[in-house]
Amino acid sequence: MVTLAEVARHAGVSASTVSYVLSGKRSISARTRERVERSIQELGYHPNAGARALASSRSDVIALMMPLRTDMYIPVMMEIAVAVATTARGHGYDVLLLTRQEGPAAVRRVTASGLADAMILMDVELDDDRLPLLREAAQPAVLIGLPADTAGLTCVDLDFVATGALCVEHLAGLGHREIAVIGEAPAVYERHTGFAERTLEGLRASARELGVRLLHRPCEVGYGPTAATLARIFDERPGTTGFVVQNEAAVEPLLGLLRQRGRAVPEDVSVVAVCSDQVALQASVRLTSVSLPAEEMGRRAVDQVVAKLAGHGEDEVVLLPPRLTVRASSGPAPDRSAPTGWGTS
Numbered sequence: 001m002v003t004l005a006e007v008a009r010h011a012g013v014s015a016s017t018v019s020y021v022l023s024g025k026r027s028i029s030a031r032t033r034e035r036v037e038r039s040i041q042e043l044g045y046h047p048n049a050g051a052r053a054l055a056s057s058r059s060d061v062i063a064l065m066m067p068l069r070t071d072m073y074i075p076v077m078m079e080i081a082v083a084v085a086t087t088a089r090g091h092g093y094d095v096l097l098l099t100r101q102e103g104p105a106a107v108r109r110v111t112a113s114g115l116a117d118a119m120i121l122m123d124v125e126l127d128d129d130r131l132p133l134l135r136e137a138a139q140p141a142v143l144i145g146l147p148a149d150t151a152g153l154t155c156v157d158l159d160f161v162a163t164g165a166l167c168v169e170h171l172a173g174l175g176h177r178e179i180a181v182i183g184e185a186p187a188v189y190e191r192h193t194g195f196a197e198r199t200l201e202g203l204r205a206s207a208r209e210l211g212v213r214l215l216h217r218p219c220e221v222g223y224g225p226t227a228a229t230l231a232r233i234f235d236e237r238p239g240t241t242g243f244v245v246q247n248e249a250a251v252e253p254l255l256g257l258l259r260q261r262g263r264a265v266p267e268d269v270s271v272v273a274v275c276s277d278q279v280a281l282q283a284s285v286r287l288t289s290v291s292l293p294a295e296e297m298g299r300r301a302v303d304q305v306v307a308k309l310a311g312h313g314e315d316e317v318v319l320l321p322p323r324l325t326v327r328a329s330s331g332p333a334p335d336r337s338a339p340t341g342w343g344t345s
Contacts, residue, residue: 002043002044002045002046003045004019004045006043006045007036007039007040007043007045010039010042010043011032011035011036011038011039012035013035013036017032017036018036018040021036021037058117059114059116059117060093060094060117061093061094061095061096061115061116061117062084062088062093062094062095062096062116062117062118062119062305063095063096063098063110063115063116063118063119063120064081064095064096064097064098064119064120064122065098065107065119065120065122065123065130066080066097066098066099066123067099067100067101067102067122067123068101069101069123069187070221071184071185071187071188071220071221072123072188073247073248073249075248075276075278076248076275076276076292076294077122077123079276079294079295079298080122080294080295080297080298081095081097081298083294083295083296083297083298083299083302084298084299084301084302087298087299087302087303088302088306091302091306093117093302093306096115096116098110103129103130104129104130104132104133106130107119107130107133107134108133110139111133111137111138111139117139117309118139118140118141118305118306118308118309119137119139119140119141119142119305120141120142120143120144120301120305121134121141121142121143121144122143122144122145123145123193124143124144124145124146124147124155124157124193124194125191125192125193125194126147126148126192126193126194126197127148127192128147131147131149134153135152135153140154140308140309141153141154141305142154142155142156142301142304142305142308143156143157143301144156144157144301145157145194145195146160146194146195146198146317146319147194150317152315153315153317154304154305154308154313154314154315154316154317155316155317155318156297156300156301156304156317156318156320157194157195157297157318157319158195158292158293158319158320158322159320159321159322160194160195160196160198160199160202160322161198161199161201161202161205162319162321162322163199163274163322164199164200164201164202164203164204164205164244165202165203165205165206166202166206166290166322166324167203167206167244167272167274167290167324168202168203168206168210168244169206169210170272170288170324170326170330171212171242171244171270171272171330172206172210174242174270174330174331174332174333175333176212176241176242176270177211177212177213177239177333178212178213178215178237178239178240178241178242179207179212179213179214179215179240179241179242179243179244180214180215180216180233180237180240180242180243180244181200181203181214181215181217181245181246182219182229182230182233182243182244182245182247182250183196183200183216183217183219183246183247184196184218184219184247185218185219185220185221185247186218186220188218196246199274200216203244204216213237215233215236215237215240217229217232217233219247219250221247221249221250222249222253223253223256225250226250226253226254226257227253227257229250230254230257230258234261240269241268241270241333241334242269242270242271242272242330243270243271243272244272244273245271245272245273245274245275246274246275248273248276251273251279251283251287252283252284254271255271255283255284255285265285265328265329266285266328266329266330266331267331267334268334270288270329270331270333271285271287271288271329271330272288272289272290272324272329272330273287273288273289273290273329274289274290274292275287275289275290275292276291276292276294277325280325280327283329285328285329286327286328286329287327287328287329288324288325288326288327288328288329288330289324289325289327290322290323290324290325291323291325293320293323296320297320300318300320304316304318
């Protein structure tokens with residue numbers, strides 16, 4: 001491995017001059033800087049990250065706290081993580097990915113150790129116990145998600161309240177008066193995860209306003225839990241003709257189970273999903289959906305945290321407006337006066 005001393009000898013300067021070129025702590029003439037940089041490039045020198053951090057009080061690392069849970073849809077979370085990493089790289093930062101479910105301990109570890117210059121947090125709960133530490137931390141932070149109290153915080157998220165409302169408005173506009181929501185796993189609501197709670201808030205408010213009957217049922221991951229949830233919905237509300245799905249893992253099982261029951265999509269039952277475009281387009285029936293702007297959320301979070309590191313970022317909440325794309329899974333509510341031939345198996 002090439003050392004700093006070898007770079008200094010190659011460039012014909014002192015080791016301290018090379019160090020000043022790397023850290024930017026002292027003014028170096030353009031000619032000397034060019035000579036040092038040329039030697040660095042020719043020799044393939046890479047400064048030690050730990051030493052560089054000690055010298056500059058910067059690590060050039062952003063910590064991304066993304067707890068991996070079995071009840072969350074990992075592909076979307078990874079899409080956000082990739083967007084964070086690629087955007088950070090464009091700003092000259094690496095990303096430290098923290099996936100354990102550590103809560104406040106992860107924040108303490110980053111702030112106390114100097115592992116990272118800034119933090120981006122995902123899987124945000126309404127009353128997230130990491131927030132008091134973030135508000136006191138020296139390192140800037142950005143949330144991808146929206147807690148109940150955003151004072152002193154910077155957040156970026158899809159407007160999930162508007163998302164829920166938009167789904168109900170679409171189905172109600174097609175004449176559906178009985179709508180069921182197949183939601184995330186029960187644990188997601190037990191944790192009061194922000195995106196799930198806010199979507200439900202928007203669904204319920206819009207249903208009340210439009211005079212629509214709404215039934216919400218959480219659903220565990222898997223074909224069996226989806227079948228049980230669907231059976232429960234039809235037992236409680238046999239007249240259900242519209243479904244809103246906020247559970248990517250339940251999409252394909254739901255479509256298959258509706259076919260088994262003889263309920264055609266969208267002739268007998270309409271389905272609207274809150275999901276990635278990939279899930280919507282690859283489903284057995286192309287889904288009318290509100291897209292999850294994973295890439296944009298990741299990119300905006302990095303831009304915000306980099307602005308804070310540069311000293312000109314302000315605390316703000318950025319809510320991305322939802323976009324509903326109509327595809328093959330939604331249509332007019334069936335005419336109840338005509339025979340349906342629906343099965344009940």
